[in-house]
Amino acid sequence: MSQRLQVVLIGLVCFLLGCLLAPHLPLAHAQEAKGSKWLHGLELKVRKAGEAYFTKDTRKFGVEVFQDESTNRLVYISETGSIAVVPAK
Numbered sequence: 421m422s423q424r425l426q427v428v429l430i431g432l433v434c435f436l437l438g439c440l441l442a443p444h445l446p447l448a449h450a451q452e453a454k455g456s457k458w459l460h461g462l463e464l465k466v467r468k469a470g471e472a473y474f475t476k477d478t479r480k481f482g483v484e485v486f487q488d489e490s491t492n493r494l495v496y497i498s499e500t501g502s503i504a505v506v507p508a509k
Contacts, residue, residue: 454489461485 462483465474482499487508496504 451490456486456488456495459485459487459494 462485464481464483465478466481467474467478471478484497486495486497487493488495488505492508494506494508496506
């Protein structure tokens with residue numbers, strides 16, 4: 421019997437055994453996700469390095485704060501797409 425035929429037969433036997441044994445294995449259940457809760461909306465003013473004071477032309481960035489209730493962490497998402505995750509206190 422050639423080695424190629426042996427590999428095919430072993431694969432077929434393993435597949436059939438898997439089909440027979442799989443229905444009897446216990447099912448794994450995932451934990452239900454609790455979701456997130458919106459907490460704050462922030463508007464942060466950012467000055468350039470040489471700017472001494474905030475003016476009407478100072479750049480502003482919006483940041484939203486959410487609490488992930490599944491992991492008890494705070495998620496900060498800025499309008500530029502930056503994300504930060506920190507433990508909630």
